[in-house]
Amino acid sequence: MRVFNEIAVVTTICIKSIPQRFWASFSTVVAVGLVVTVLLAFLAMAAGFQQTLRGTGTKDMAILMRAGSQAELNSGVTRDQARLIEEAPGVMKDADGKPLVSPELYVIVDGVKKTAVPADGNLKKAPRSNLTLRGLGPAGIAVRPGLKIVEGRAFKPGTNELMVGRALQKDFAGLNVGDTVKLGNSNWLVVGAFELGGSVFESELWADTPEVQDLFHRQNVFQSIRARLTGPDALKALSDYAANDPQLKLDVTTEADYYAQQASRTSDLIQKLGWPLAIAMAFGALAGALNTMYSSVAARAQEIATLRCIGFSGTSSFIGTLLESLVLALVGGIVGTLVTWVLFDGLTGSTLSGASFSQIVFTFHLTPAVAVQGIILALVVGLVGGVFPAWRAARIPIVEAYGTP
Amino acid sequence: MTGQTLIHLQDVSKRFVKGKDTITIFDHLGLSIPAGDFVAVMGPSGSGKTTLLNLLGGIDQPTEGSITFDGGRVDTLTEGQLARWRAHNVGFIFQFYNLMPTLSAARNVELPLLLTSFSRAERKRRVEAALSLVGLAERADHYPREMSGGQQQRVAIARALISDPKLLLCDEPTGDLDRTTADEILAMLRLLNQEMGKTIVMVTHDPEAAKYARRTLHLDKGRFTERELVA
Numbered sequence: 152m153r154v155f156n157e158i159a160v161v162t163t164i165c166i167k168s169i170p171q172r173f174w175a176s177f178s179t180v181v182a183v184g185l186v187v188t189v190l191l192a193f194l195a196m197a198a199g200f201q202q203t204l205r206g207t208g209t210k211d212m213a214i215l216m217r218a219g220s221q222a223e224l225n226s227g228v229t230r231d232q233a234r235l236i237e238e239a240p241g242v243m244k245d246a247d248g249k250p251l252v253s254p255e256l257y258v259i260v261d262g263v264k265k266t267a268v269p270a271d272g273n274l275k276k277a278p279r280s281n282l283t284l285r286g287l288g289p290a291g292i293a294v295r296p297g298l299k300i301v302e303g304r305a306f307k308p309g310t311n312e313l314m315v316g317r318a319l320q321k322d323f324a325g326l327n328v329g330d331t332v333k334l335g336n337s338n339w340l341v342v343g344a345f346e347l348g349g350s351v352f353e354s355e356l357w358a359d360t361p362e363v364q365d366l367f368h369r370q371n372v373f374q375s376i377r378a379r380l381t382g383p384d385a386l387k388a389l390s391d392y393a394a395n396d397p398q399l400k401l402d403v404t405t406e407a408d409y410y411a412q413q414a415s416r417t418s419d420l421i422q423k424l425g426w427p428l429a430i431a432m433a434f435g436a437l438a439g440a441l442n443t444m445y446s447s448v449a450a451r452a453q454e455i456a457t458l459r460c461i462g463f464s465g466t467s468s469f470i471g472t473l474l475e476s477l478v479l480a481l482v483g484g485i486v487g488t489l490v491t492w493v494l495f496d497g498l499t500g501s502t503l504s505g506a507s508f509s510q511i512v513f514t515f516h517l518t519p520a521v522a523v524q525g526i527i528l529a530l531v532v533g534l535v536g537g538v539f540p541a542w543r544a545a546r547i548p549i550v551e552a553y554g555t556p
Numbered sequence: 557m558t559g560q561t562l563i564h565l566q567d568v569s570k571r572f573v574k575g576k577d578t579i580t581i582f583d584h585l586g587l588s589i590p591a592g593d594f595v596a597v598m599g600p601s602g603s604g605k606t607t608l609l610n611l612l613g614g615i616d617q618p619t620e621g622s623i624t625f626d627g628g629r630v631d632t633l634t635e636g637q638l639a640r641w642r643a644h645n646v647g648f649i650f651q652f653y654n655l656m657p658t659l660s661a662a663r664n665v666e667l668p669l670l671l672t673s674f675s676r677a678e679r680k681r682r683v684e685a686a687l688s689l690v691g692l693a694e695r696a697d698h699y700p701r702e703m704s705g706g707q708q709q710r711v712a713i714a715r716a717l718i719s720d721p722k723l724l725l726c727d728e729p730t731g732d733l734d735r736t737t738a739d740e741i742l743a744m745l746r747l748l749n750q751e752m753g754k755t756i757v758m759v760t761h762d763p764e765a766a767k768y769a770r771r772t773l774h775l776d777k778g779r780f781t782e783r784e785l786v787a
Contacts, residue, residue, distance in 0.1 A: 156670040160663075167658035457654040460615055461715075462643025462671050464636065549615040 161471030179443040180483040182436035187487025187525040193425025197418035199516035204414035207350035208406025215376040215401045223257045228373045239392045241385030256286030257374035260334040262323045283355040286363030294379045303328040303343030308359045314343040316353035318512035337366045354512040440536025448544045456552035465545035472541035480533025484526040562591040568621035582778045594749040594756040596766035599775035605759040614638045643671045647716025651728035653708040655700040661711045662696040668719040686714040706737035726758040742768040
């Protein structure tokens with residue numbers, strides 16, 4: 152109890168004396184806050200990106216790609232293979248008995264971000280970003296039951312018509328319903344906009360597969376096959392079927408697993424950029440924290456000496472000083488978190504996906520788990536920045552603290 | 557009314573190393589202070605007055621020699637043991653009061669009691685009694701910045717007394733006060749010596765202040781040069 156009394160009073164003295172060193176304390180809070188903001192911005196980006204990709208695809212949809220291809224862009228599937236999959240076990244059929252299988256084409260085209268549109272509005276002069284154009288088979292819409300057409304209508308087979316993902320439409324120029332877009336060497340008419348649970352598909356352009364094959368010279372070739380599964384055991388049945396047929400050298404996985412894997416690759420990359428940058432900045436904040444805490448100990452030298460004269464232990468001075476540093480860092484961490492939340496949470500951004508080489512539109516998401524990482528970094532800065540000055544506070548000889556020989 | 561020896565310094569030497577030089581403050585100094593004494597220590601700057609006070613209060617250690625307090629060696633105690641020894645036996649009164657500016661008068665006075673096992677209620681009762689003794693009961697909730705120098709020094713005296721130490725060490729306790737206030741403080745110290753039997757060692761430059769002591773020791777270049785008894 153005595154020890155707690157000691158520590159409580161020394162901590163009170165330390166914390167209450169912060170206003171006497173307002174500017175030094177303030178600069179520490181700002182430095183730590185800045186570090187936390189930078190880190191959390193990256194992590195919120197990674198979390199948002201991950202959430203977008205992880206929210207894509209369901210467990211009851213199989214995606215089949217060439218063995219070892221890992222991503223749709225690298226994959227190639229033939230028309231014959233697609234036909235074999237239509238007859239495979241575990242594949243759901245519609246009311247008319249047609250298999251819910253969609254051979255899909257995956258083509259990289261380009262578009263202009265709204266933020267990149269020049270002042271004169273001339274899109275031809277604007278820098279281009281990669282976009283995904285997906286060619287859908289006849290069952291392409293039917294295999295995706297969550298699809299909502301929020302504006303216009305679906306494309307008609309056999310025409311140069313496009314549907315645009317809602318997220319893409321918000322972020323890129325010239326993709327409104329009724330707009331004509333030049334993709335490759337041909338013009339396409341935007342006839343509808345769709346939503347699909349905030350998934351990565353909302354960053355895509357959709358059109359009729361034969362048209363895309365024709366205009367991009369990809370006859371008889373697809374990148375992937377979507378197949379709707381009949382139930383939880385269907386994936387195994389489909390995998391076994393593909394494994395046992397020498398014509399089907401295909402990897403079979405659920406769409407949910409496929410996108411989860413894509414998500415961790417890119418969000419890992421974002422985190423690998425964010426953490427080193429934040430840690431490098433944290434060293435700067437650490438220098439500030441050390442400076443502030445050493446000046447705090449110097450300013451309170453006489454108080455510390457008086458308390459030790461009275462009989463207070465060095466331990467209470469150590470813990471009190473350390474807690475002061477941690478409080479400053481915690482305030483910085485909270486400020487940084489709030490700044491990130493105000494500036495970034497809910498902000499829409501788009502970035503190049505490492506797997507698809509096309510832009511994916513996502514929303515920065517400051518999750519509690521992300522915020523905790525920022526606060527932990529702040530506390531580490533506070534701990535390291537406080538421990539050496541606290542040691543000095545605990546060990547400085549009383550006579551020296553009083554400035555007498 | 558003085559009694560048995562409370563503090564005894566035997567052959568105490570104190571040397572500091574400064575760069576390549578060794579500075580000797582005391583060379584085989586001896587001193588005995590009986591319990592209940594009130595000693596004023598005077599001398600020019602640099603004579604070793606404050607160093608003597610630091611040695612008596614266990615906040616500095618002699619280079620050689622021994623210091624005993626109430627029959628027990630002090631100079632051999634560790635840092636932690638010294639802190640506990642000070643908490644029980646010594647009250648400090650400083651020239652510039654050394655109150656905690658962020659704590660109220662009552663909380664400042666309570667500080668030494670936080671090192672005891674007294675309950676919160678008992679601590680409160682003792683703080684009120686100590687503040688009443690120095691005439692500041694009504695100022696308990698005031699902060700040091702809201703009080704005059706004399707009032708702050710009275711709070712410091714209450715803090716020094718609160719754990720009922722045998723020894724009070726005063727370092728220029730009136731050095732920052734006007735004459736009238738200084739006399740009030742000195743009268744209070746004399747009262748504590750005469751009525752409560754506190755042993756007091758007071759460092760001062762002020763001959764008027766020294767008159768309140770039972771005796772005055774003159775220190776020059778680390779040696780006592782003259783001893784004068786005051787009525």
